[in-house]
Amino acid sequence: MDALIYEELPAVYRTPPEILEEIFLYCWHDNSVYTLLTEAPFNLVSTCHRWRQIATFNLPIFWSTFHVTFTQKACKPPLPTLKLWLERSRKLPLSFSLIYRGRNSFDGGDNRSTVIEKMFAPLELLSEHLVRWRDVYVDLSDLPHNTRFRPSSLLEEELMLETFAVRTFKPHPRHNTHSLIPNYMNWISKLAESSPNLYKFDAYGDGPITRLFGINTPDSVPWIRLTILTLEHVSETLALHILQSSARLLECTFADLGRYIDWIANLPLPQLRDNIVVPRLTTLRITAEGDIDSFWDRLIIPSLQELKVYMLPGSRQWHQGDALVQFFQRSGLILDAELAGLAISAQALMSVTRGPPISRISLRNCNIPSRSLGSRVKLLSESLRELIVIDKATIDNELVKLLTLPDLVDNGQHIEATDEQESILCPKLEYLTLVNCINATDGLTSQMIKSRLMHNCETLRQLKSVLIGFSQSGHAEDFYQLEKMLKEGLNGGVSIKKGVTLARRKTQLSD
Template identity: 50%
Template sequence: MYRGLNAFDSDDFPRKEMTMKEIFAPLEILLGEVARWNDVHLDFTDLPHDTKFPNYPVSVLTMLESFSVRTFQPHPRHTTSLVPNYMKWISSIAESSPSLQKFATYGGGSISHLSGYNSTHSVPWGRLTSLTLERVSEKLALYILQSSSSLVECTFSDMGHYIDWNYDLHHAEPQLRDDIMVNGLEKLSVTAQHDLDVFWTHLIVPNLQELDIYMLPSSRQWHQGEDLVQCLTRSGSVLDAGPVPIPGLATGVPSNTFTRGPPISRLVLRNCNMRSRLGACAMLLSESLREVAVIDQAIVDDTIIKLLTLPDMAEAAPEDDGGDGDGAKTSQMLCPRLEQLTLIRCISASDGLTSQMVRSRWLPSTTNVADAEDEEDNELANAPRKLKFVRIEFSNPQHGEDVYQLEEMYDEGLKGRVGMKRNVELIKRKVVNPIPANVPVLQRPPLWG
């Protein structure tokens, strides 16, 4: 670990050129056992600007399975050999590790030297099952994804519009395929500074199970709702077309096959202004969603709440369902498998509708099938599942009825909590006193006619 302000301005590391190599003395000792490395994290946050990264060739195979590096922020005073030597050394470790499955980089240092484009060394992207990259452009992320055929989970932190390529007269920006399919990807987390104009229009993830999108508070307003819906639509159509990619998928597949998205069970949207596209996302993912979290941006309106409200099971049941009534009723419901719901500072619906929706999903039927996983039993598998956890935070003070009804459900056993945005005081609901019971009714005098 090389970090901390003034980390090298001390008696142990005097600022002299002749002793600069001593900075890497601890690393040299560890490199003597590089063949035994298994899980390694290196932090080069505060390398001195005038240091020279030694040439550490890795000539033996390692047992490395997990490798993460926190890079330093390049500085004009860094020597021209520091960054190339540093990147070459990291890639040599990764390439000498046939068991490497997890790779992560953090910090503000550019990783374009590791991409394999316009460089003689790279990380073996095709072998990785887990990837985390911080401060990466959307084009570089896509370029790496199209080489990462084995990925199962992927995190892009602080994705933005950064300059990744070293342009010259002999190299142009690399070409991205129109459809970049990552067939095995199950978990995707994206944190972005800007609108992602390219990322969602190229990506296809037919087997994605968890999706987390976070637009940083400092970012501009997010306008990618339609692009996200199209990405989920293309990904869902692959299931109907088979595992083989179809050229021109975005325009070559009839629109009637776009009936569902990938099998996403967990969807988290933070500070994402989906406008009217949240309902479209929920409909595409309705069959598989079990956990939904929407945080910030008032996008959950009356329409969304009413779509999520389950009808009364007794009223919805037909008189003669032919023996498969549960399946028929489930097909009319939005997100019938939902078990966890988090809505924080995003509700713009009328007072009373949110609590009514939660109650309808907390007690959808007399049979609790939340733990029924036997897919052979169609009746239990298709029945709606009860909510197990509900967390709600209102930003509008006029939700007295919702808060009152939700607190009643929490007292009755529902897990979770309800609250108000900081510095917002709830306007309590108006209490209407009921008509007292056993009050005698005076009869009219007989002479009144």
Template identity: 25%
Template sequence: MLILTNIQFDLPQVHIPVQIPPRRPESIKGPSALEDVPPEILAQIFVCYLELASKSIHEARQTLRSTCKEWKTIVDGTAEIWAFLDIRVREKASASLLGTVQAWLSRSNRFPLRISFSVDGYGPLVPALGGRLANHILRTLFRHVERWHTVSFSFGLDPFDTLPSFDEGRTPQILETVEIRSDSYTAPQYKWLGELLQRSPNLRTFIDSIPPTHASTYIPYISFPKISILKMNKILDASLALQLIAEMPILEVCHLSLVYDSGHATDSICSDPPPTWITSYMTELKVTVRGSGKTFFDPLLVPNLQSFELHLRSEQMKGPQPEYMAWDFLRQVAFTVTSFTIRNLFMSDGDLLGCLEILSPNLKTLRILQSMDELTTLDLYRIENFTGKVISALSSDDNTANYAPLCPKLEVLVLQRCVNADDGLLSTMVASRWQKYQTMTLSHCRKESKDSSVQMSGLFFFDVVFRYHSHEKDREALVAMRQQGLAGCTKFGRA
């Protein structure tokens, strides 16, 4: 037997790197990166969270306080967090709520207040017990009116028309937003609201959801040189509406409701003749129209308008000329408007086609909606008139159409309680525009590296509600397109 000894093999040396994880500092006790954030920064994050919270401010703040002991300490020690007041007076609210509000005001120190005040419930005790409690709370808030920054009032059934007057030395200098809502059956005068508006030189947003049938003595006090958002539920005549717009040089968003207007100069019910021309640089306009609205639209110039909504409360009455009353106004804004909305389609398909032909070159969003108005059964059938004639005009299928389709840049289409066409016609139109979007998207991906200025177009969002029709072919075709990525939804039934 041969035994080998003292034999050495020269093998290559292989060095395997070993990664040793760094030691965690002793100060880090958990995996959360928030533990390294200074308390001052966390406090500002909490403030932003409360500003964006979808639930009530009180619940959001309690969520922060119950997360951990450190967060509770930060919340309790940050006065700005307690400047968010979410006050709700319910049927069974106790008198301790007043003390809670006073504690919040004390904790908030001198920070600007963001107040949400509402009275919930419709029981018989609310106007009595809840009403007295709400008045006491409101009187407490009025003592801090110089700190009001944003206020939202929802008064339920109690009109709260006997609120205290302002002290001479207290003026809401920093107040920027006022929103008021009331479900009261009575007709309060809201004198205190007029006084509040009159003393708010820096007001930028005013939203009025008071029932339009109520008297509104606050309107003569309106003079908003810095207003940018105005939403009023009160029914105004055309001259007053134009006067308000003229007094707001930086107005951006305007929602108004107009009295009935037949379109004939001899039948005008405006108290004063409207001015010759009114120029406004707003970008969003929503007008609730009864009749034609001609007295309001004719003198109005809006060169920057992008979003326009017509809320039709009655069928449009035609004047001596055969054209639809809003066509002249649409021609003026056709180069800037990209979003057009109609609530309650009280117009013929010919009038609708005329509107779309005017806005066709730049229109990207078309919405035809049903509002919450109390309409009769006959009215509901009359607004169900988005017919095959309009659908065919919107089709972009080059193989079947001998003309250029309307609204070639249309990207968003919403239809509620208005589709009345042969089954399958609507889905064919949507398919032609959806295929265009897919093609444009593919072309954009191919050309993106060469030309960054390529702009995609084509329908990518489609919402529809079929009310009184089955539309089985449309259902199947739309389901297939949804699976391919078409956004939106398809609903059936009267709800």
């Protein structure tokens, strides 16, 4: 091209391809959860021929993440398009979600075998690139109950799968041992077992997970490899068996933990240890509908830093306050996984003065008396930075006074440490949420917060954010004082009577 004409072109046409590639990469996002045709790379390839060439041939990462939905007769994106994307991705690892969306039975007008062949075409196409699967989510819970799952046979070589999420589903009365669910779940287990790099596994849905996990069957997810785990609709016993086999686990979520019958009949149960130690686990989140006291009785987590327990609305009365306190005591006593086999006596538990190094604890709808809650706070006092208590718990005068800082005397330069100061509860507390749980005398709660906000002691942390909700109207002084603090710069909010907010809520800070 003539140099003069080239200089007269707009800058976008004179930009080197390498610069355009960098710009395009800033526009790209992971398409494995959802795909928007108005965003990169699809808007780029429809702009002009030059951009299309760069996005199509120079950036294979654009085509390595995608979202696929299919029915009995159709696929989105269409199979030819999906095949083209797979070719454009070259040899890069693939991240995708595969979801079936259809009715619960076959259309009567088509030949059944023909429908099955069409239906599993997207899975068969993706299975041709099985060795490149890296981050995958599979949801086939809408598959017709009268079909047979036909996965392609797995390759002999190891897979590069790192994160794997699946959705289970309840069996239909017409399901049988040679039908959909067993084949589907065995395929999932074999995929996980063939993936030495698998570190994250998620299973959602309320299907019979024992057939998937194979706790007492030959097929099994490799629990020992996992560092992140999420399971939905699982029994306390099965959860403990899984934790017993997950020595490397760092983060774990059990949603809808309960007393379900999830063992395969006529097969022996593996033996549970008396003390189940999960040495590396730092984050545990639990959602449950009823008592899960037996879950805490054996569990020991010495490195736990974050605990979230949410009892679902309408759940039965919760009677595990003492069980949770003893869990903290055992976890504080056992500092090394080698001690897991030792018996823990009641006398040893009584001597424990601190629990695991929990910095954030969230208890919602847990029906905890003040005595039990106070015991937990004392055990976690040294490390606790964020305390969240919502609904059904009791924060009374005694506990509020324990959290209130004593009057600290300034000698003109710094605050002197005293024996009283050294015994202060939760010296590192920075975030506090108390909603519909305060049963203390009016004025004590605001005084406690003010004491933690106004001090200038270098060894104590100041509150950064508070969220207070009073379920009773007799807290006028508390409300007035807290509203004043909010106007003076405290982050958070205050409300009185459930559902009626009386002070503007500012942006809450988080870690």
